[in-house]
Amino acid sequence: MSFSPANIFYLGVKELWGLLRDPIMLVLIAYSFSISIYVQATGTPETLEKASLAIIDEDLSPLTRQISMAFYPPYFLPPYAESMKGADTGMDRGIYTFSIDFPPNLQRDLLNGRNPSIQLNVDATRMSQAFTGGGYIQTIINNEVSSFLKRYTSQTTLPISLAMRARFNPNLIQAWFSSVVAVINSVTMLSLILTGAALIREREHGTIEHLLVMPITPFEIMVAKIWSMGLVVLAACMFSLLFIVQLAMQVPVAGSVPLFLAGTALNLFACTSLGIFLATFAKTMPQFALLIMLVLLPLQMLSGGMTPRESMPAFVQDIMLAAPTTHFVMLAQGILYRGAGLEGVWPQFLALAIIGSIFFTIALQQFSKRIGSMA
Structure with missing residues (x-):
C-alpha cells in the first residue's frame, strides 16, 4: 500500500488544530485526566465511615x-x-x-x-x-x-498464629488501586470518543468531501486521525500519571513509566481503530454516543479493572480476551503495581499488537467502503 508520510503528518496536524478549536472536547480531556481521576479515587471511603x-x-x-x-x-x-x-x-x-x-x-x-x-x-x-x-x-x-x-476464665493460646503481609499495597489503601483504574478507563473512553468524533466532525462540517478530491488515500486519513488523537490521549495520560496520581495523591509507581506508556500506545492503536470503525456506522454525534455507550461499558467493567476476571463466568473471560482493555489492565497492573519488566508483560504487548492490527484492518476496510460510496 502506497502512502505519503508527509500527507499523514499534515493531516494529523490538521486534526490537532481542529481539536484546539473544540472547547467542549478540550474540557472533557482536561476533566477526565485530572478532576475525574481524583474524585474517583478519593470519593468512595476506603473503610467503613460514620455508619449509624x-x-x-x-x-x-x-x-x-x-x-x-x-x-x-x-x-x-x-x-x-x-x-x-x-x-x-x-x-x-x-x-x-x-x-x-x-x-x-x-x-x-x-x-x-x-x-x-x-x-x-x-x-x-x-x-x-x-x-x-x-x-x-x-x-x-x-x-x-x-x-x-479473660477476667473470669483462663485463656488458652492457640499454638499457631497467622501473620498476614499484603504485597504491593501494604496498607490496603483503596485510592492506590482506584486511581490507576480511573486512568485506564479514561484512556479507553477518550481514545474511542476523540477519533470517532474527529471523523463525524469531518462529515458534519463537509470537509470530508474536500479530502476526497485531494491526492490522499483512506489509509492516510485514518492513520492521521489515529496518531494525532492517540498522541493527545497519551500526553494526557502521562500528565495524569505523573502529576495527579504520583504527585497529588502520593500513589507509588513500582515499575517503569516509559514501559507503561509504550503499552498505552499499543492500546491506543487498538481503541482508536475501534473508534473509527464505530464512527463509520454513525451519521451524527448522538448516534455515535449511543454506540459508545454500548461498547464502552463492557470494555471497562469486564476487562478486569473493577472486578477480577477469575470471578466472572468462563465464557465472559474467553470473549473479553478479544478486547484490548483486558490485556491493557493486566499490563498496567503488572507494571505499575508489581514493578514488572518487559519480560513479564510481553504477552500482553503481543496481544495488543495483534488485536490492534485486526481492528485497524477491519476499520480501514469499512472506512474505505464508506469513502468510496461518498466519492
Missing part, C-alpha cells in the same frame, strides 16, 4: 455496656439506645444501617459456659457499608467478649 447503629440492650450488664462503648467514630456514629420497636422503625425509615439486639441474661449465660446468640440486623440496601460493616461489628464484639472473659 442502634443497640437494643435487654441485658443491661457490664458486658453489653463494654461492647456498646467499643463502637465509636470514625467507623460508627455514637450508638443509639433503642427499643425493639424503635430500632425496627428506624431501619424501615433508613435512619439506622445496623441494629444489635443483646438478649436477656447474655452475660450470665456466657459466664456459665453457654453459647448465647446476639442478633445483628443490617440494611442491605446500603451495599458498601452493609458488606464491610458486618465484619467490623463481628470483630469488635468478639474482641470485647474475649477481653471480658
